[in-house]
Amino acid sequence: MNLFSFDFIKTTFSNIKSNKQLFSLSVATNFIAFTVLGIFFLLFVNLDILFSSWDKHIQLIVYLDDKISNPNKKKIELLFNSNDKIDSIFFVSRDQAWESFRGKFSSKSNFVTSLNFNPLPDSYTLRFASGPDRLKNIRDFSEKIKNENGVESVEYGEKWISRFEQFMIFLRGFILVFGVVLFSGMILIISNTIKLSIYSRKDEIDLMTLLGATHQYIKVPLLLEGILQGVSGSLLALVSVKLIHLYIVFWFQGSLESVFRGLEFQYLTKPIIFSVISTGIIVGVLGSSISANQFLHRHNSE
Amino acid sequence: MIKVFNLYKSYGGIAPVLSDISFDIQDGEFVFLTGQSGAGKTTLFKVLFGWEKFDRGQILVGGINVGKLNEKNLYQLRRKVGFVFQDYKLLMKKTVFENVAFAQQIVGANMKTVRAKTWNALKNVGLVKKKDSYPSQLSGGEQQRVSIARAIVNDPELILADEPTGNLDSEISKEIFALFEKINQQGKTIIIATHSAEILRKKERRHLLLKRGKLLQS
Known part of the structure; x- marks a missing residue:
């Protein structure tokens, strides 16, 4: 890691430090959104496993x-x-x-x-x-x-298979639509947080452009801040969904086993975990890029 | 260093702010840009600095065609020009040293160079002893000297100073002008916008006189 990258990281953390409340608020909102999405994924994963196990017996x-x-x-x-x-x-x-x-x-x-x-x-x-x-x-x-x-x-057992299949299609569609809505919401939240962060440091950023800073130099710490917000929100959500999973297993495993014919209640699959974290990164990059680009474009066309 | 040809700039009003401005400034020159308030001095500086766009004409600064720059490569011009602002534009949460070093850091200089160049710039403006002070702990003259140190720290070819003594008394103003002369002797091209008649009387330097957006004397 060269000094230039270290400078970006230092600036990012110094920005976060000076806007602690704003950063925490954004992380908390993302955490709630990702947790809701995670719970739906948890439901989907287990119903899908159940469906697959039934499928084998058909x-x-x-x-x-x-x-x-x-x-x-x-x-x-x-x-x-x-x-x-x-x-x-x-x-x-x-x-x-x-x-x-x-x-x-x-x-x-x-x-x-x-x-x-x-x-x-x-x-x-x-x-x-x-x-x-x-x-x-x-x-x-x-x-x-x-x-x-x-x-x-x-x-x-065509009737119940068809119904279950339709339910799974509906659930998949619902998660997709719900995910898109949450995704847009999260982008908006991060974009506004970064906007507030930019305006709280407007004098400094204005001065940077006047002193000859490149767009990259101004944007990278803002992008890192956005990514940190998205990733922190998603990681905290994964932890909370894991806690919910453990709670369900601890208290309801017996009843679930009888319903699910011996199947264990599963946590999110690895691809889903990676998707949630990647979504956090994408949401962070998009949210912060929107605000940073808007600010720099407006600033230069003044 | 600077070539301006048939420059026009308006804000949409009837009379243009700058009208048919043409002039040349050679490397190492010391030039005063004068005129009454509202004559267009600050606008001309902003246009030369790429801070504002212009409607017509050609501007070359240090070989860069200012009209061809877009928002992404504007930094190339800004790094060739040191700008001294009338209101200093210092960051109040940073010390004197940090304010000057800031200009070095944003161009990606390594820590060793940042320290050495910042130290030199502060030495040049006589503020080494105040390096750990915050701007709020300095007088107006000292704050302007920090602003000058920040303008010269990246070793620009040209320094634009917009009313650098506008908020200072005459004694301090003399010190600031002496500082600019010292920097000019080091080979930098300097343009100072001022409407101080006293300074203009005493200094036998080239004048660019603006009146209602037109260049009367070059």
């Missing part, structure tokens, strides 16, 4: 008609085998299904033991290869197979 069950002919059954099996997206095919006969059903529910209901016929059909359980298009593949294949002769019905 399987397509094809129920066959009791009166299905052998050629139709063969045709259906051929369709299964010709689809390279299908990982595995299990045939469950109606007797196996009934045995399994009775095993699970006979102790819980007299109705099951009192029933003296098998109401269940033969079925195939299909597992699809994992990947981002897994759900789409299941959906497409189920549309294709459900109208085949000998197929009574297909099932993969």
